[in-house]
Amino acid sequence: MSEKSFEQIYADYKAAGEQQALQESAGAKRVLSPDSDKERIVAVRKNDDGDLIAFKTSSGRELDYVTALQEAKAGQLAHVDVFHKYGRDILRSEPDGIKENNLDQLPIF
Known part of the structure; x- marks a missing residue:
């Protein structure tokens, strides 16, 4: 060793x-990547427990959690993944090793 x-x-x-x-x-x-024409999440809203409950996109749209999940599953949002854990689908940023662009680290709106 x-x-x-x-x-x-x-x-x-x-x-x-x-x-x-x-x-x-x-x-x-x-x-230009295949995601260059897709909206991306630029800000988040959290509840009192710190859970993500809504998202603001690069075009200014505000999405509730369920709508953001649906759009991510449909491939309409760039740089996010949907995975199944705790008996439900969960939205998260693509794992790229950069903490600053994690959904939990984005600005609050």
């Missing part, structure tokens, strides 16, 4: 992944 601790090795791995994600994100902005 090398001199580095398990924690340091993982921290280095995670930092390298975050740097790669930033580079890929910057490159994606220069090249």
